[in-house]
Amino acid sequence: MNEDRHDLPWTSDLPGHSTGSDPSASTLFSVIGDDPAKQQAVDRSIAAHHALVALPGVRFATDKTILIVLHPGFELLDVVGPFHFLAGTGATVQFVSTGPAGESVVSGSGVALEAALTLDEVTTSPSVILVPGGDTGILLRDARAMEHLRRIGQDAEYVTSVCSGSIALAHAGLLDGRRATSHWAVRHLLGDYGAIEVDERLVEDGNRLTAAGVTAGMDLGIRLLAYLSGEEMARFAVLGAEYAPEPPFHTGTPELAGAALTELSRDFLAPLEEELRAPTN
Known part of the structure; x- marks a missing residue:
């Protein structure tokens, strides 16, 4: 296995990773033994991480x-x-x-x-x-x-x-x-x-x-x-998270939900609304 993987800024966008974690502790880098298919998959993942880092403008905010x-x-x-x-x-x-x-x-x-x-x-x-x-x-x-x-x-x-x-x-x-x-x-x-x-x-x-x-x-x-x-x-x-919302019900805004459902929701949230009003002096 390529040991220089430890020098990469690993991200949480791939399964089994957490930011700043040691890749050797990840499920993606578990012991592979003599399984050539697993070794090839790990090598591909390492290469992909290098390719990601090389994309234009990509940087890691490790000082933030x-x-x-x-x-x-x-x-x-x-x-x-x-x-x-x-x-x-x-x-x-x-x-x-x-x-x-x-x-x-x-x-x-x-x-x-x-x-x-x-x-x-x-x-x-x-x-x-x-x-x-x-x-x-x-x-x-x-x-x-x-x-x-x-x-x-x-x-x-x-x-x-x-x-x-x-x-x-x-x-x-x-x-x-x-x-x-x-x-x-x-x-x-x-x-x-x-x-x-x-x-x-x-x-x-x-x-x-x-x-x-x-x-x-x-x-x-x-x-x-x-x-x-x-x-x-x-x-x-965004791709890794498959963030492409298609909700089963398109009622996510008052305009989409319609007047009746919006009024029901507004009444439901009425205590929060009153609690957050600015004090009047």
Whole structure:
């Protein structure tokens, strides 16, 4: 087996790999014995990795740090969707908790994730800070966490959000006068926090990138991957993820869903909408 595989910047876009992992520990590089077919497959994979690195503009952001904020009740897909693509940049991707150190953070769906550090332990400006949505009201009421978001976001290379996470960014003063989007049910609240509401799936205004509801976080991850590691890497990752949505039911926007289903969904989300309204003084 070709030993120079250890010098390659391995990505998470191939089965069995995780960013920065030792390829010898991957299922793709398990012991092959004397099986020539497996040896040939491994050699092809190594050659493909070299070819990927050689594509125009491809680079690995090994000097970058990406922070994904975890607050109680966060939306799991808002985190996992972007993470899938960001892990392929070669950057250090870390979960950062708004709560005490050493405690896992439970998502709105009940799945808990472990954070590498807390917001108050962040002392250097990250390349990317990403705020997910979910029970964003909990985050807005956490004055200490909001102050840390403001502090970290002021000097981050990219300030980003998914879903109602943009309300938190706006509340922290990080979207003042900036174009931004959010989940359709709360997007209209952005203006009361000083942002400019835009009805688009992914909105960029300078180094502020905001994604609409939940699944739009994958689009955000892809865009950031292109910025950090090049467009060819992003295209490669999209293919590897087979990201070509064809939902069984085309009701993913109010326009597609129709008035009746939209009103039902709006009523369902009414408590979240009220919780995220800007205070009136």
